[in-house]
Amino acid sequence: MCGIVGLWDSRGTRHFDRNVLLRMNESQHHRGPDETGTHLAPGVALGHKRLSIIDLKTGQQPLFNEDHSVVIVFNGEIYNYRELIPELTALGHVFRTRSDTEVIVHAWEQWGESCVDRLRGMFAFALWDERQQTLFLARDRLGVKPLYYAELPDGTWLFGSELKALLAHGGLRRELDPRAVEDYFALGYVPEPRTIYTSALKLAPGHTLCLRRGQAAPQPRQYWDVRFTGDNLVSAEDAQAELVERIKESVRLRMISEVPLGAFLSGGVDSSAVVAMMAQQSAEPVNTCSISFDDPAYDETRFAQQVADRYGTRHFVDRVETDDFDLIDTLAALYDEPYADSSAIPTYRVCQLARRHVTVALSGDAGDENMGGYRRYLFHLHEERLRSVLPLGVRRPLFGTLGRLYPKLDRAPRFLRAKSTFQALARTSVEAYFHSISVFRNDMRDALYSPEFKRRLAGYNASEVFHRHAERAGTDDPLALIQYIDLQTYLVGDINTKVDRASMAHALEVREPLMDHPLVEWLATLPRDLKVRGNEGKWVLKKAMEPHLPHNIMYRPKMGFAVPLARWFRGPLRDRVRDAVMNGELMRTGFFDRSYLQRLVDDHLAGRRDYSQPLWSLMMFEAFLRKVNATGASSDVPAQRPVPHLARVA
The missing domain is CATH 3.40.50.620 (HUPs)
Structure with a gap:
């Protein structure tokens, strides 16, 4: 396992500063403390931090083909590399190492962009082909390994295994994307391909990005997707x-x-x-x-x-x-x-x-x-049976009214906690699933945001992420649909x-x-x-x-890998959560409605409601803001405003 970074000039062949590359590379030292490797040539700079797992003696990176016209930095493992070596050898390729990294280099030479179709494993890599003047970025099918990238106004492309590597460059603008903020408070993370910044993206799972010097940058290409057919008649x-x-x-x-x-x-x-x-x-x-x-x-x-x-x-x-x-x-x-x-x-x-x-x-x-396996799948299927009985035109007003009027009973037995069920029955299948997994649900986010932040969102709602994936799912089966959405988002x-x-x-x-x-x-x-x-x-x-x-x-009840947030926030973290939510960086952003934040804190601390998950998301957002400000004030990147600028959604 490793960390990769790089710089690429889309407009010419400028010489990159080695110190900048080293700074980006060292920001990911934890990913590969065993070895460091770099390659600089006109118009391209590649860095690698290695955690040695396979071919300990000769698997150093960046790794080249025989004539040094192709070079790669790679994070991950190719599990079928031992099968591909004899196949590529028979096609005339000469191997100098026993590493899975070299397999990718020769696979690119043999099959070009479709080389990823032959790879079985977890991977994120960047490959530079000098002859073709092509930079090829790729990420594995399930998104096990991360890959971030950005294009700067001067034509420089940055990429790395973690966002901190791009930030370490010093030239990346730190405007917060209001859509990413909305996604985060709905889902608890920023889903692909967005990042929290308008200036950087994640390469989505099962996608490649092929950049050729002298040509306009294309959109990432999807090379793999899963299809839930349910048509296997196996016993x-x-x-x-x-x-x-x-x-x-x-x-x-x-x-x-x-x-x-x-x-x-x-x-x-x-x-x-x-x-x-x-x-x-x-x-x-x-x-x-x-x-x-x-x-x-x-x-x-x-x-x-x-x-x-x-x-x-x-x-x-x-x-x-x-x-x-x-x-x-x-x-x-x-x-x-x-x-x-x-x-x-x-x-x-x-x-x-x-x-x-x-x-x-x-x-x-x-x-x-x-x-x-998730319990929420069972609840969704039970609700789906009820949704199938009545058309949406009947369900929406009927159950919508019940959902508004029925009290929120967090501490009651499950069969009495019907408010969320009524709300789900008033929605379409995709809307209901989004509602069920949201940290802050739609009505809560509406109360959470300030009027100015809502204007910046320009009507955007994080449910669009689920709708976008649902349109590509290719199935009407209620379980398969939400499995597909989860594979693309939550996983x-x-x-x-x-x-x-x-x-x-x-x-x-x-x-x-x-x-x-x-x-x-x-x-x-x-x-x-x-x-x-x-x-x-x-x-x-x-x-x-x-x-x-x-x-x-x-066959025992599923426990999950949890921590007692509700107890923390009413006990040892009582003062910290109040201070973080009410007096920390959150209020300086102007994103939030102060009275609603006060209500969340007061109701939870008094035991009237369990707002532990929403409060945790607010605390982690506040901790992120403090980290951004500390980073912005450090010597290796330009100083920032006290709070990152919020971009306006067009």
């Missing part, structure tokens, strides 16, 4: 058997390493399934890592221990106090953008633990998205972002077997009743794992 028994073999193959490919390797083991079905498949293919005990909490309501270590005992793993457990909230400012610096998933705290800690024992760790991420913008930054902060490589794209494509062909049956999500996975895992691991 339940055959689906279970095939799923086991597919996961086993994906795990086997991700166990290729020349450094110590292990796995996260939370005690949930996904990570437990990965560990089971690892143990069955490993001659040595598997290294497993878990986090324990002092609060039993958040602790799953007894379940993780069952799996560790069953497979004789070398199991490491680190205890974390549930009042582990000192990471707020660390996380703000780590993510470079506002990011409001509080599970980033335990994720950071488990990566910290794992790095003491291994350099590579396998995870169980994406099991819920691919196989229908990439939240889960993958969280794991990449938390792991790279500790120079730990994390591999995700359940994001293997052939597995994802196959799962998308399975009918809905193999994923959700009755009130059981991930049905086919649980049935497939019954011979491999204890029954109570698979």
Whole structure:
């Protein structure tokens, strides 16, 4: 795993300042502390920070082809590189290393832009072809590895694995994008391809960007998408058997390493399934890592221990106090953008633990998205049955009125908490799902923003992100539709972002077997009743794992990887949350309505409502603003206004 950075001149062949490149590269030192490499030539500058995993002796980057006309910097792993080497060798290519990086170089020479179709793995890379005067940027299909880019007014292109690398250049404008702010307070993250700044973008998953000197910059090209067909007529028994073999193959490919390797083991079905498949293919005990909490309501270590005992793993457990909230400012610096998933705290800690024992760790991420595991999927399907009975013209006024009049009963039994259900039934399927997962729902965001900020938004609503993806989903199946939306938004913008930054902060490589794209494509062909049956999500996975895992691991209520925000904000963080929301950088932006912020704080602290998630998102936004201001005042970038400028939406 690594960090990449670069500069490219679209207008000519200017000579870039080596010190600027080094500064950008060093901003990502945590991603690759083992080696540093750079390449400067007229019109191009590439930097690389290496975490050595494969081909430790000869895999240094930037890496060239035989005549040095093609050069690459690469972050990730190509799991089928051993298959591609003999194929490319037979086509006349000469390999000087045993690295997967060199495979990409020769694949580009052989197949051009379509080389990405042949790559199986997680990757973000930048390749410069001197003969063709072409810069080629690419990102893997599921967005496991990040890639940011920007074009400056003088024709310079910047790119890097993290946004901080672009900021370290010194020439990137820091205007906040009001649409990104709206996206953040709805979703808790800034979804692709936007960033928090108007001047920078993320390359979306499954996309490439091919820049040719002397030609106008094209739009990114999508080379892959998943299609939820649900038309696979496989029997339940055959689906279970095939799923086991597919996961086993994906795990086997991700166990290729020349450094110590292990796995996260939370005690949930996904990570437990990965560990089971690892143990069955490993001659040595598997290294497993878990986090324990002092609060039993958040602790799953007894379940993780069952799996560790069953497979004789070398199991490491680190205890974390549930009042582990000192990471707020660390996380703000780590993510470079506002990011409001509080599970980033335990994720950071488990990566910290794992790095003491291994350099590579396998995870169980994406099991819920691919196989229908989230509880919100069950709620959505139940609501969808009701939506199908009455037309929208009847539902919208009827349930809309009930949703407005029914009280918000956060502490009541679930069957009495009907306000959100009524609100969802008054909406279309896509609108309802967006409503159900929003941190600040539409009415809350309307109350949150100041009149001036609303004018800047010019009518934009974050639900447009979901509608855009829904139009491309190619399915009317209610489960497949929201799975597709989650794969394009939540998995990439939240889960993958969280794991990449938390792991790279500790120079730990994390591999995700359940994001293997052939597995994802196959799962998308399975009918809905193999994923959700009755009130059981991930049905086919649980049935497939019954011979491999204890029954109570698979059929217990899902806990998640959470922290006690509500208790924090009424206890040890009581003064901090009030100060951050009411007296910090938030009020200086002019984005927010002060009276509504006051109400959020007062109602939560008094126990009248649970606003822990909205308050956390506000605290993380405030921490981001403080980090931006501190960065703006540092010596290596131009000084900023006390608060970043807010761009106007046209």
